Amino acid sequence: MSTFQAPKGTYDLLPPDSARYLAVREAIAAPLRNSGYGYVETPGFENVELFARGVGESTDIVSKEMYAFETKGGDRLALRPEGTASVLRAALEANLHKAGNLPVKLWYSGSYYRYERPQKGRYRHFSQVGAEAIGVEDPVLDAELIVLADQAYRSLGLRNFRILLNSLGDRECRPAYREALQGFLRGLDLDEETRRRIEINPLRVLDDKRAEVQKQLVGAPVLRDHLCEACTAYHEEVRELLTLQGIAFEDDERLVRGLDYYTRTTFEFVHDGLGAQSAVGGGGRYDGLSEMLGGPALPSVGWALGVDRTVLALEAEGVALDIPPATTVYAVPLGEEARRRLFAVVAELRRAGVATDFAFGGRGLKGAMKSANRSGARYALVAGERDLAEGVVQLKDMESGEQRAVPLGTVVTEVTRRLG
Numbered sequence: 001m002s003t004f005q006a007p008k009g010t011y012d013l014l015p016p017d018s019a020r021y022l023a024v025r026e027a028i029a030a031p032l033r034n035s036g037y038g039y040v041e042t043p044g045f046e047n048v049e050l051f052a053r054g055v056g057e058s059t060d061i062v063s064k065e066m067y068a069f070e071t072k073g074g075d076r077l078a079l080r081p082e083g084t085a086s087v088l089r090a091a092l093e094a095n096l097h098k099a100g101n102l103p104v105k106l107w108y109s110g111s112y113y114r115y116e117r118p119q120k121g122r123y124r125h126f127s128q129v130g131a132e133a134i135g136v137e138d139p140v141l142d143a144e145l146i147v148l149a150d151q152a153y154r155s156l157g158l159r160n161f162r163i164l165l166n167s168l169g170d171r172e173c174r175p176a177y178r179e180a181l182q183g184f185l186r187g188l189d190l191d192e193e194t195r196r197r198i199e200i201n202p203l204r205v206l207d208d209k210r211a212e213v214q215k216q217l218v219g220a221p222v223l224r225d226h227l228c229e230a231c232t233a234y235h236e237e238v239r240e241l242l243t244l245q246g247i248a249f250e251d252d253e254r255l256v257r258g259l260d261y262y263t264r265t266t267f268e269f270v271h272d273g274l275g276a277q278s279a280v281g282g283g284g285r286y287d288g289l290s291e292m293l294g295g296p297a298l299p300s301v302g303w304a305l306g307v308d309r310t311v312l313a314l315e316a317e318g319v320a321l322d323i324p325p326a327t328t329v330y331a332v333p334l335g336e337e338a339r340r341r342l343f344a345v346v347a348e349l350r351r352a353g354v355a356t357d358f359a360f361g362g363r364g365l366k367g368a369m370k371s372a373n374r375s376g377a378r379y380a381l382v383a384g385e386r387d388l389a390e391g392v393v394q395l396k397d398m399e400s401g402e403q404r405a406v407p408l409g410t411v412v413t414e415v416t417r418r419l420g
Contacts, residue, residue, distance in 0.1 A: 160313075274313060330372035332372060379397060
């Protein structure tokens with residue numbers, strides 16, 4: 001037993017399970033790369049103020065869950081709790097919006113950190129793949145991102161997820177709704193912390209998951225009834241575009257999500273097989289975030305999908321991903337000369353793009369063939385002194401058991417021919 005263990009609320013990704021996580025990340029990223037999104041990577045920590053301004057000081061993420069610390073130089077930094085603020089900061093800093101090709105379309109993948117009570121599907125260290133389209137206000141862009149997320153999930157074999165959709169209005173119509181909602185919430189029996197939230201950002205109260213709060217919210221004003229004409233028309237076009245693409249969704253007038261920067265379109269992907277932590281991803285439009293961060297007006301939209309929860313959703317549906325074995329050919333040398341000669345063959349196979357491994361440590365034939373079996377290799381290459389003297393190696397099909405001698409000089413050609 002090691003002296004050290006992974007910190008509470010975190011996890012290690014190890015083979016063979018790690019292959020599923022990699023496959024999920026690749027499946028989510030594939031539609032994005034095919035739709036003009038370029039990869040961006042940002043630091044794992046940022047200035048605390050970036051998240052305080054962008055995510056919102058009244059959110060649980062900033063007020064309770066963010067890992068914040070002070071450096072030796074006196075800087076106040078935080079481990080990133082989400083990706084949008086960091087990606088937008090990077091785009092602004094690099095002046096990508098001035099390159100003349102809007103929207104700036106970016107995708108990213110990485111680890112994020114929140115101090116939360118650990119439970120299945122909710123970790124203090126978690127993985128997401130995200131996408132942001134920066135600099136254009138267009139309902140087609142909102143619909144595109146929802147369609148791409150739906151495509152990613154379906155490519156993995158997920159079927160039992162739902163898309164929740166809402167509009168949060170904009171700076172023109174939200175103030176009137178805010179006032180109406182505050183008036184309603186002030187009359188409820190709520191704890192002091194929640195009452196303070198009413199004055200800072202009352203929409204946060206709608207996002208409260210506690211049953212004792214939710215039952216009091218019956219009859220609360222809904223944003224839909226307060227949307228201006230422009231926001232209503234925008235939302236209707238998003239809905240029509242999704243319908244035209246055959247994307248099923250549910251209108252959810254209570255959907256606000258957990259971050260302050262959202263405006264107009266907001267959406268969430270939920271999976272009913274995950275219990276309390278049912279959200280597997282979500283996002284929305286954030287037209288004012290750039291200005292909050294000191295940049296120009298850059299209306300934008302994006303989403304983040306949880307890799308961890310997507311893996312759990314696949315398990316809940318019993319979906320087994322088709323993941324090819326890490327090794328296709330396993331080389332088994334018998335003797336020192338065979339070790340040198342087969343090592344050269346292994347290198348040649350790898351250069352030809354064939355995933356190849358080697359029986360290290362000078363094990364005997366029986367032990368080495370057990371390792372070949374465990375590796376999942378389709379073929380084994382076996383060579384001893386007699387084989388080398390004849391200028392051949394034995395190529396064994398691990399599925400059929402068929403074995404035949406192949407000239408050393410044609411091993412790569414024969415293997416690649418068999419693999420098609």
